Amino acid sequence: MHLPRLFLLTVATLVLSLTLAALLPVFADNVPETLRPPKGSQTALVVFEDLQCPQCGRVAPLLEQASRVYKIPLVQHDFPLPMHNWSFDAAVIARYFDTHSKELGNEFRLAVFEHQQEIVSPMIMRRFAEKFAADHKVSLPFAVEKDPKLIGLVNADKELGKSLNIDHTPTIWIVSSKHPDKPFVEVKDTTQLYVMIDAMK
Numbered sequence: 001m002h003l004p005r006l007f008l009l010t011v012a013t014l015v016l017s018l019t020l021a022a023l024l025p026v027f028a029d030n031v032p033e034t035l036r037p038p039k040g041s042q043t044a045l046v047v048f049e050d051l052q053c054p055q056c057g058r059v060a061p062l063l064e065q066a067s068r069v070y071k072i073p074l075v076q077h078d079f080p081l082p083m084h085n086w087s088f089d090a091a092v093i094a095r096y097f098d099t100h101s102k103e104l105g106n107e108f109r110l111a112v113f114e115h116q117q118e119i120v121s122p123m124i125m126r127r128f129a130e131k132f133a134a135d136h137k138v139s140l141p142f143a144v145e146k147d148p149k150l151i152g153l154v155n156a157d158k159e160l161g162k163s164l165n166i167d168h169t170p171t172i173w174i175v176s177s178k179h180p181d182k183p184f185v186e187v188k189d190t191t192q193l194y195v196m197i198d199a200m201k
Contacts, residue, residue: 034077034160035175035184043072043176043201046184048079048161049109050169051094052087057113059170059190064110070197076109078157079169086125088154093129093140095150100138108132176200 037044045063049056067074078094080087090112098105111132112119119125126145133140144150161171172187174196185200187193 032164034164035173037175037177038073038075041073042178043070043174043197044075045072045197046075046077046173046175048077048157048164048166048169048171050079050081050084050087051090051109051112052084052116052119053081053169054116056170057116059172060110060113062190062193063172064106066193066197069194070201072197076106077161078154079161079166079171080154080158081169086119086122089122089125089145090119090129091154091157092145092147092150093125095153096140096144096147097133097138104136104138107136174200 034046045067047059047063049060063074066072078091080091094105094108094112097108108129112128115128119128122145130140141147164171172190172193173184174187175184177183179200185196187196
């Protein structure tokens with residue numbers, strides 16, 4: 001009497017397992033490109049940040065350090081918030097420095113985060129960028145903040161963030177190609193960052 005029931009349960013479990021196994025590649029294929037590691041990497045950190053956001057400033061050195069320690073990419077996206085009066089200009093200027101080298105752009109971002117409290121207006125942001133450019137022997141074009149191509153790059157990141165339903169900065173993910181069932185996880189407590197990276201690697 002119990003044999004058919006046990007048999008049916010076993011068959012149902014097998015069918016469910018096969019169904020889930022079949023769905024995993026489909027799920028993995030539906031993961032947004034943004035939440036996949038860059039080509040050549042199996043794990044990465046992805047952050048949407050606002051250069052005027054105090055919490056972004058506090059977290060930035062930690063993310064940069066984790067990227068170095070684990071030798072994994074740190075992929076930064078701009079998500080300037082409308083209530084901040086100079087963050088959009090800063091993001092556009094960072095994109096300009098990116099055109100010289102990604103390293104220079106990232107160095108500018110870290111410098112902005114470090115000096116956030118001193119930068120209280122778009123004009124002071126501009127002066128800060130001019131000094132940064134001079135210190136690195138790079139020219140900073142007049143009104144580079146109005147460059148439509150650079151503005152377009154920042155706006156594209158903002159739209160990308162909106163498509164992912166981002167509503168706060170920083171939004172941080174650890175992304176991995178090693179876990180097709182869970183290819184990305186949001187870091188909500190940065191004190192757990194290293195533990196979470198270990199789990200995803």
